Amino acid sequence: MTAPLTAFGKVACLVILLALLALPVIGSDYLIDIGTEMLIFALFALSLNLIIGYSGNVSFGHAAYFAIGGYVNAILLTTYGWPLLPAFVTGVLAATLTAAVVAYFCTRLTDIYFAMLTLAFSMLVWAIAFKWRSVTHGDDGFVGVTVPALLDDRMRFYYFTVIIVVASIAVLWVITHSAFGRSLVAVRENLGRAGFIGIHTRRMRWQAFVVAGFFAGVAGALFGMLIKGMYVESAFWTQSAQVLIMTLLGGIYSFFGPIIGAAVLFMLERLTNEYTEYWPTVLGVILLVILLFLPDGLVGLGKRLTAKAKGKDKTEGAT
Amino acid sequence: MIDLIRDLSPGLATLLTNPQFAFIQLMNSISQGMNLFIIAAGLSLIFGVLKVINFAHGVFYMFGAYVMYSVSQEFGAPFWLGALAAAGALGLIALLIERTLFRQIYEAEHLMQLLLTFAIVLIMGDVAKIIWGTDQYSVSYPASMSGATDLGVTFYPTYRLMLCLIGPVILILLYWFAERTRWGRMTRAATQDREMLAALGVNVPVIYTSVFVIGSMLAGFGGALASPFSSPVPGMDATLIVDCFVIVIVGGLGSLWGSFVGALLYGLVFNFGSVIFPNAQDIFAFMLLLIVLLIRPWGLFGKPEAGGH
Amino acid sequence: MKRIIFSAVASTALLAASGVSAQEIRVGALYPTSGGGAIYGGPAMEGHNMAVEEINAAGGINGRMLVTVARDTKLNPATAASAAKEMITKDKVDVIIGGLSSAVGLAVSEVARQEGVIYIATIPKTIQLTTTKLHPYVFRTASHTDFEGDAMAQLVKQSGGTKVCDIQPDYAYGHDLAAGLKAGLARHAPEVKVVADLRPKLGATDYNVFITQIMGAGCDVVTSGLWGSNFVNFAQQASPFGLFNQIKAYISGGEVASHEIAGKMGDDYPPNVISNTYELWYDHSVPGHQEFQEKVAARSGTKETAMWPVLAYIGVQFYAEAVRKSGGTNSDANVKALEGMTLMTPVGERTINPADHQANTGQFWGPMVKREGFAYKVMHPVTYIPAEIK
Structure with a gap:
């Protein structure tokens, strides 16, 4: 995970980037929409993995920061008529600040207690979005977000999303591959030992949580502008569970795992919903298969397959 | 003084000036808490031994309510037979799930176990839809308990009084099982050191199975008991499971007394909170959880995590 | 893993490119069919399908058949909004009919406004849909609060x-x-x-x-x-x-x-x-209701039927009549056709008010x-x- 990109990885990244840039040219409106949404969820899942995969805690309330970023940006744009830049930045900062406060309390705990405290905080955020009708319009939803004219176009918004998401992913890559990222992994692997070698574990986990909150806020702000609305369901625990599944599906021990998990789960939900009302069963069965046969997620499976093919075990980072 | 309170919170003023009203709210709290205790006790028991947070517990509860409906309304069986059938059916389902699925992942990380239970939620929700369709059902109270009983101070619904009694009965039964039987000693030993237990020749898998089955039977039984006032419908599990999480975390994961006290607290906070601050009912449970976790992260009756974790 | 992404993208691209016949009238149906909303969405979907099958059995509209594209809203407005967009951009629906909760109704209506596709709200009752959030493409056949x-x-x-x-x-x-x-x-x-x-x-x-x-x-x-x-x-x-x-x-x-x-x-x-x-299976005071109810009963296999099918049925009825009147699926033409339209439904005569796009549904x-x-x-x-x- 901490290895730099291999030559193969570099080429792969370049190819994907080119494909993303070319998508609107070759694709339909539908592909642009779906590409935008998928990118947003990829960033959302990736941000969560900073808490799970790197610092080893399971957040069950990550949707809170997604929702705060989305709501604050949407409300500032629409109700107060702010320009995009300050609205977007304020939305993301609001998410980050909330994450900083919540993380202060949560990082005192670990494991299941950590998960439950994050859940409790996120449900408070949900309750506030639900109850504060004069500002958020409660469960009617904050419908009809004013998107700046510059972005009020499918293709332009898509490119805007590509730029923001790719830049965010790059920043996350740098963070996780810095000394900070390596210390985080040490914290995950062994809280006690990390403490011995002089890592201030609680502060590290706090920092990881705050960074995760920041990028969840970015994803949320983008999402609100994409669907031109924010809804209380985006803060509910089921949304947190969905992004958690995305992250785990892809694999938490790989940088790119959550991105792949988000893309796959997103498409699965879309496609199964198209063919059957029993899509929960389809999803459940897929989950079971992964858990029982692919415990390290899709990326883990990929690694094992390539390792088998090459007869060696050295494809780190080349996801 | 009372006028000032009335301005701030009419509900609080009524509570202070009308002891009968306050008493009824107390009864509401206890009866609601006891129904939740029965379900949460199962969740806590399973966590205590298997160390699995079972998301599917809510779906088990829903199945309990549905089985109750089928047995008591469609086949016309007596109420209590329906409740037993619900517990039995869930025991069987749990046995099947434990043997085929859970057994595979005891060694895996908590996360994976959580996801497995989530997959069961998804699948069983659809199974319920296939079996019972999407109608909303209604279950009648047992004939002898459809009215109210005179408590001297006030009348109170008989069925809810029964819940107030059955909760402690279940508590005592579980306590007796855990403290006074060989099975109980084994399960307690299994929570502490299963390798040692296995080395001593104890069949640990059987203990795991039995705990999972009994915990799930409690969910089914609780669902059956709830069905007369909480109609069996699709999706009824979604809010319940979160309430149960709150209760077992507040009480302390794996602690029987913890879930009892946690359930009572939940009932008190919900009912008195709803009277005093009618606009904030959605957040009482989470405020309770927050406060407890901030002061005593391992819950009221739980033990601090070992090794500084 | 890249292959997985690419194959997923490719398969959807294929789907998107798959032939959408110009002869078909594509009707998007949005009801919750899983989770808690399924109680209402399931029977509503039945009513929708019944209306579509009846129209097709009678030879379609001006010889064109109706095709239903259905999605589960999961009672989640964000999901419903995405699904509505997908129906429009990928499945090329000519209209969206349905909705259950207020939030889903408003979210779908917003998509309809952006994309210029008609949305007929059959169940959501929030007053905003036909007041503060009114736009040319939203209509309501449900009652309101x-x-x-x-x-x-x-x-x-x-x-x-x-x-x-x-x-x-x-x-x-x-x-x-x-x-x-x-x-x-x-x-x-x-x-x-x-x-x-x-x-x-x-x-x-x-x-x-x-x-x-x-x-x-x-x-x-x-x-x-x-x-x-x-x-x-x-x-x-x-x-x-x-x-x-x-x-x-x-x-x-x-x-x-x-x-x-x-x-x-x-x-x-x-x-x-x-x-x-909205409807009672045993009350046949409206002419034609008995016939309608018997058909629902035959479909569901029970003599006593639920109220939800008629709501979805009426939504399809109105759109079909609009297409008949305008002669095509052009949204703007059909908006004109729907405004002021009067129709006999199984539960009485309904007229859509041209000013607020609300049917006089008592x-x-x-x-x-x-x-x-x-x-x-x-x-x-x-x-x-x-x-x-x-």
Whole structure:
């Protein structure tokens, strides 16, 4: 995970980037929409993995920061008529600040207690979005977000999303591959030992949580502008569970795992919903298969397959 | 003084000036808490031994309510037979799930176990839809308990009084099982050191199975008991499971007394909170959880995590 | 893994490119078919399919067949908005029909506005849909909370009650209905006082704390919008306290007079309830209803049928008539066609007001009583309260 990109990885990244840039040219409106949404969820899942995969805690309330970023940006744009830049930045900062406060309390705990405290905080955020009708319009939803004219176009918004998401992913890559990222992994692997070698574990986990909150806020702000609305369901625990599944599906021990998990789960939900009302069963069965046969997620499976093919075990980072 | 309170919170003023009203709210709290205790006790028991947070517990509860409906309304069986059938059916389902699925992942990380239970939620929700369709059902109270009983101070619904009694009965039964039987000693030993237990020749898998089955039977039984006032419908599990999480975390994961006290607290906070601050009912449970976790992260009756974790 | 992404993208690209015949009329149906919303979305989908099959069996519209594209909204507005977009951009639907909750209705309406595709709301009742959030492409064939609240106020007046306890679910519909009721009371019965406003959360399982507050508030009429299982749970918990016997009337919106509730509750259905429904399987006062009901019964395999199919059925009926009139699927032409359109539905004649795109959908109201020949309570007498606010 901490290895730099291999030559193969570099080429792969370049190819994907080119494909993303070319998508609107070759694709339909539908592909642009779906590409935008998928990118947003990829960033959302990736941000969560900073808490799970790197610092080893399971957040069950990550949707809170997604929702705060989305709501604050949407409300500032629409109700107060702010320009995009300050609205977007304020939305993301609001998410980050909330994450900083919540993380202060949560990082005192670990494991299941950590998960439950994050859940409790996120449900408070949900309750506030639900109850504060004069500002958020409660469960009617904050419908009809004013998107700046510059972005009020499918293709332009898509490119805007590509730029923001790719830049965010790059920043996350740098963070996780810095000394900070390596210390985080040490914290995950062994809280006690990390403490011995002089890592201030609680502060590290706090920092990881705050960074995760920041990028969840970015994803949320983008999402609100994409669907031109924010809804209380985006803060509910089921949304947190969905992004958690995305992250785990892809694999938490790989940088790119959550991105792949988000893309796959997103498409699965879309496609199964198209063919059957029993899509929960389809999803459940897929989950079971992964858990029982692919415990390290899709990326883990990929690694094992390539390792088998090459007869060696050295494809780190080349996801 | 009372006028000032009335301005701030009419509900609080009524509570202070009308002891009968306050008493009824107390009864509401206890009866609601006891129904939740029965379900949460199962969740806590399973966590205590298997160390699995079972998301599917809510779906088990829903199945309990549905089985109750089928047995008591469609086949016309007596109420209590329906409740037993619900517990039995869930025991069987749990046995099947434990043997085929859970057994595979005891060694895996908590996360994976959580996801497995989530997959069961998804699948069983659809199974319920296939079996019972999407109608909303209604279950009648047992004939002898459809009215109210005179408590001297006030009348109170008989069925809810029964819940107030059955909760402690279940508590005592579980306590007796855990403290006074060989099975109980084994399960307690299994929570502490299963390798040692296995080395001593104890069949640990059987203990795991039995705990999972009994915990799930409690969910089914609780669902059956709830069905007369909480109609069996699709999706009824979604809010319940979160309430149960709150209760077992507040009480302390794996602690029987913890879930009892946690359930009572939940009932008190919900009912008195709803009277005093009618606009904030959605957040009482989470405020309770927050406060407890901030002061005593391992819950009221739980033990601090070992090794500084 | 890249291959997985690419194959997923490629397969959707193929789907997107797959032939959409110009001859077909593509109708998007958005109802919740999983989770808690399935109780309503499932039967509604049946009504939708029935309407489509009938039209096709009769040779389509101007020789063009209807094709349904259905998606599960999961009762989640964000999901519904994405699904609506997908239907428009990928499945190339000509219209979207459906919706259940207010938030889903508003979210889908927003997509319809952006994409310039007609959306016919068949179930959402929030008043905003046809007032503050009105746009050229949204129409509603459902009733709304101002009509419903006004009807409730008339019934409060008739009941002779003077002190009202209002208990509404704490979410958009409940708040809107409470506002509609208060406005109605001011018009019809200004002497009536609302002495308690209670707002249990939607989907609450324990109502005792609210029931006991109603009992202590000294009101003679209870008004409510607790619907579906919320009503069942409330009633089951309030009956042992004797609440329903202590008051003159429990006047309820939210269609708790519909057969799917009364039929399932049987003898447990409480006394003194006056409520509404869009349709009753046993009331054939509207010409053509019996024929319609028998067809629904044949499809569902039960003599007694639910109220939801007719709502979805009417939505399809209106759109089909618009296409017939305009001669095609052009959205703007069909907006013109729908404005002011009058149609005979299985539950009465409906006209869409060109000013606010709202159909004059009234409802059947009446007391729920025990009658000979029925094993459950039925509405008698059945009164149609028209959709008009005077």
